[in-house]
Amino acid sequence: MTLFQLYFLQFSAIYIILAWAMYLPFRANQPYFGPFYSMALGAYFAAYTAVNWGWPPWLIIICAMAFCVLFSLVPAFKLAGLGGFPMLIATLALFFIVLTAARNLAMFGGRHGLFGMVPLSNTALLSATYASLLVVGFVVYRLDHSYIGRALDAVHFDKNVAAAMGIDTARLSVQLQLTASAIGGLAGVLYAFTFGGVFPEAFGFNLILYGMTILTVGGMYTMWGSIIAAPILWVFTQVLPDSLKTFGIIIYGALLIVMLLARPSGVIDRGTVAAVSRRWKSLFKGVAA
Amino acid sequence: MEVLIAQLIGGIKLGSLYAVVVIGFNLLILVTGVMHLGYPTLLVLSMYLTWVVLGATHNSLILGIVAAIVSGPLIGAVTAPLFLPLIKRRAHLEALVVSLAIGIICSDIMSHWFNLGLPIAFPQSLQLEGHSINFGLTVIRMGELVTLAVSILIVFLFLYFLNRTKQGRVLRAVAQDTEVARILGISVPKTAVFSFALTGLLGGISAILFAMSTGAASADLGDSLGMKCLAILFLASIGNLKGGLICALGLGHDISTGRLDQCHRFFGHSACSALQAGGHIRRAALVLRRSLEEKRL
Numbered sequence: 001m002t003l004f005q006l007y008f009l010q011f012s013a014i015y016i017i018l019a020w021a022m023y024l025p026f027r028a029n030q031p032y033f034g035p036f037y038s039m040a041l042g043a044y045f046a047a048y049t050a051v052n053w054g055w056p057p058w059l060i061i062i063c064a065m066a067f068c069v070l071f072s073l074v075p076a077f078k079l080a081g082l083g084g085f086p087m088l089i090a091t092l093a094l095f096f097i098v099l100t101a102a103r104n105l106a107m108f109g110g111r112h113g114l115f116g117m118v119p120l121s122n123t124a125l126l127s128a129t130y131a132s133l134l135v136v137g138f139v140v141y142r143l144d145h146s147y148i149g150r151a152l153d154a155v156h157f158d159k160n161v162a163a164a165m166g167i168d169t170a171r172l173s174v175q176l177q178l179t180a181s182a183i184g185g186l187a188g189v190l191y192a193f194t195f196g197g198v199f200p201e202a203f204g205f206n207l208i209l210y211g212m213t214i215l216t217v218g219g220m221y222t223m224w225g226s227i228i229a230a231p232i233l234w235v236f237t238q239v240l241p242d243s244l245k246t247f248g249i250i251i252y253g254a255l256l257i258v259m260l261l262a263r264p265s266g267v268i269d270r271g272t273v274a275a276v277s278r279r280w281k282s283l284f285k286g287v288a289a
Numbered sequence: 290m291e292v293l294i295a296q297l298i299g300g301i302k303l304g305s306l307y308a309v310v311v312i313g314f315n316l317l318i319l320v321t322g323v324m325h326l327g328y329p330t331l332l333v334l335s336m337y338l339t340w341v342v343l344g345a346t347h348n349s350l351i352l353g354i355v356a357a358i359v360s361g362p363l364i365g366a367v368t369a370p371l372f373l374p375l376i377k378r379r380a381h382l383e384a385l386v387v388s389l390a391i392g393i394i395c396s397d398i399m400s401h402w403f404n405l406g407l408p409i410a411f412p413q414s415l416q417l418e419g420h421s422i423n424f425g426l427t428v429i430r431m432g433e434l435v436t437l438a439v440s441i442l443i444v445f446l447f448l449y450f451l452n453r454t455k456q457g458r459v460l461r462a463v464a465q466d467t468e469v470a471r472i473l474g475i476s477v478p479k480t481a482v483f484s485f486a487l488t489g490l491l492g493g494i495s496a497i498l499f500a501m502s503t504g505a506a507s508a509d510l511g512d513s514l515g516m517k518c519l520a521i522l523f524l525a526s527i528g529n530l531k532g533g534l535i536c537a538l539g540l541g542h543d544i545s546t547g548r549l550d551q552c553h554r555f556f557g558h559s560a561c562s563a564l565q566a567g568g569h570i571r572r573a574a575l576v577l578r579r580s581l582e583e584k585r586l
Contacts (some may be wrong), residue, residue, distance in 0.1 A: 031385075031386075085324065088385060096512070096516055106321045117383065205396070205512065206397075208393070212389075220333075249393060250394050250398065253390040255373060256314070256390045260380075261371065261387075264383060
C-alpha cells in the first residue's frame with residue numbers, strides 16, 4: 001500500500017468521524033466547536049502518553065476520550081443555556097486557549113510538536129480507524145433514530161416549543177456536547193497515530209475550515225453527507241497540480257462560503273436521503289418480486 | 290516612574306488603536322447583526338497591501354497611507370455582497386461562519402503570497418524613526434505619539450459623525466430597530482453596505498496606525514488581534530460603543546505592561562514567550578467567561 005493510499009483511507013475516516021462529532025450539536029442548531037479542541041486534546045494526550053509512558057493504543061483511546069469528556073464537562077452546563085453566538089465564541093475561545101497552550105508548553109514540544117510514537121502497522125492502524133468509524137457511525141445512527149434524534153429535530157425547529165413539549169433542552173445539550181467531545185477526542189488519537197506524533201499547526205484555524213467545509217458541503221442535517229464529502233474534498237486538494245496546491249485553503253473557504261450562500265443544507269439533505277431510500281426500497285422490492 | 294509613564298503612554302496608544310478596531314466590530318454588529326470574525330485579518334491584509342505599495346513606490350509614505358485608507362473600504366465593499374443575502378434571511382450564524390472563512394482565506398493568502406510567508410517589516414521612515422522623546426532610560430518614538438493622537442482623533446470624529454450627522458443618525462436608527470427604520474424610509478441594504486465600507490475605512494486607518502506603531506506584521510497577527518477585540522467586546526458587552534472604548538484603553542494598558550521589548554530586557558526570551566502566551570490565554574479565558582455570561586444574544 002502506498003503512503004497516498006494509506007493517508008487517503010486514514011484521513012477520510014478521521015474527517016468523517018470529526019464531521020459526525022460536529023453534526024450532532026449542529027443538528028440542534030448549536031454551533032459547538034468542541035470537537036476541534038477535543039481533537040487537539042486527544043491527539044496531544046495520545047502523543048504524550050505513548051511517548052513518555054508507553055501506553056498501549058487501546059488504553060490511550062479510552063483514556064483520551066474520557067479526558068476530552070472531562071475537559072468539556074466543565075463549561076458544558078453553562079454552554080447548555082446559551083444561544084448560538086455565545087456558544088460559538090466561547091468554544092472558539094477554548095479552541096484558542098488549547099492551541100496557545102499546545103504551542104507554548106515545552107512538555108508538548110512547543111511549536112515543533114511531539115513525535116516518537118511507536119508506529120503501528122498499516123493493518124493495525126486501518127483496523128483501529130475503521131472499527132472506530134463503524135462504532136461512531138452506529139452510535140450516531142442510533143442517536144438519530146431514537147428519542148434523542150426526535151428531540152434534536154424539535155430543538156432544531158424551536159427550542160422553546162421543544163421545552164414546552166417536555167424535552168429537557170439543557171440536559172440534551174450537555175449530552176450532545178459530551179458525546180461530540182468524546183468523538184472529537186477519538187479523531188485526535190487516530191490522527192496522532194497516523195502521523196506518529198502531533199504538531200500544533202495541524203490543529204490551527206485551518207482545521208475548523210476543513211471540518212466546517214466537510215459538514216456544510218456534505219449536509220448539515222444528515223449524517224450521510226460527510227461520508228461522501230470527506231474523501232472527495234481530501235482527494236481534491238491532493239490531486240491538484242503542485243502550482244495549485246497552495247490554493248487548497250482558498251478553495252475550501254470558497255466552497256464553504258458558496259454552499260452557505262447557495263445551499264445551506266448541503267449537497268445531501270434529508271430530501272435526498274429520503275429519495276435514495278425510497279428508490280433503494282423499490283429496487284429491493286422489484287428484485288424480491 | 291519613567292517606565293510607568295512609558296507604559297501609560299503605550300497603554301493609551303494601544304488602547305486607542307484597539308478602540309478604533311472595536312468601533313468597526315461594534316458598528317457591524319449593531320447595524321447588520323454580523324459579528325465579523327475576519328475583520329482583524331482584513332485589517333492585517335490592508336497592512337500587507339500598504340507594505341506592497343511602500344515597496345513598489347520606494348517607501349513613499351503618502352502613497353502608502355493612501356493605499357491603506359483606500360484598501361480598507363475597498364475590501365469592506367468587496368466582502369459585503371457575501372453577507373447581504375445572509376443578513377436578509379437573518380442567518381447570523383451562517384454569516385459568522387462566512388466571516389471566519391474569509392479571515393482564514395485572507396490569512397492563507399498572506400502566508401503564501403507575500404514575502405514568502407515571512408513576517409513583513411515596514412520602513413523605519415513610516416515609524417518616524419529618528420524623532421523621539423527620551424524619558425531617562427525610556428524612549429518614546431514619534432510614530433507612537435502620532436498613532437496615539439490620530440487614533441484618539443478618529444474615535445472623536447467617529448462619535449461626532451454618529452451623533453451629529455444625518456448619515457450617522459441613519460446608522461443609529463437601523464441599529465436601534467431595523468423594521469422601524471425600514472418603515473421610516475431608510476434603505477436598510479444600502480445602510481448595511483455603507484456600514485461595511487465605513488468599517489473597512491476604520492480598518493484601513495487602523496492598519497496604517499498599527500504599521501506605524503509596531504513596524505511589523507505577520508499572517509497570524511489577525512488571530513491574536515481578533516481575540517483581543519473579542520475580549521474587549523465581551524468585557525464591554527456587545528454593541529456597547531462607549532463601554533468598548535473604555536475597555537479598549539484598559540486592555541491596551543494591560544498589554545503594554547507586558548510589552549515584548551521591555552519584557553525581553555527584564556526577563557529573557559523564554560520567560561517572555563511564556564508571559565505572552567499567558568496573556569493570550571488570559572484574554573481568551575476572559576472571552577470565554579464573558580460569553581458564558583452573555584444571555585442577550
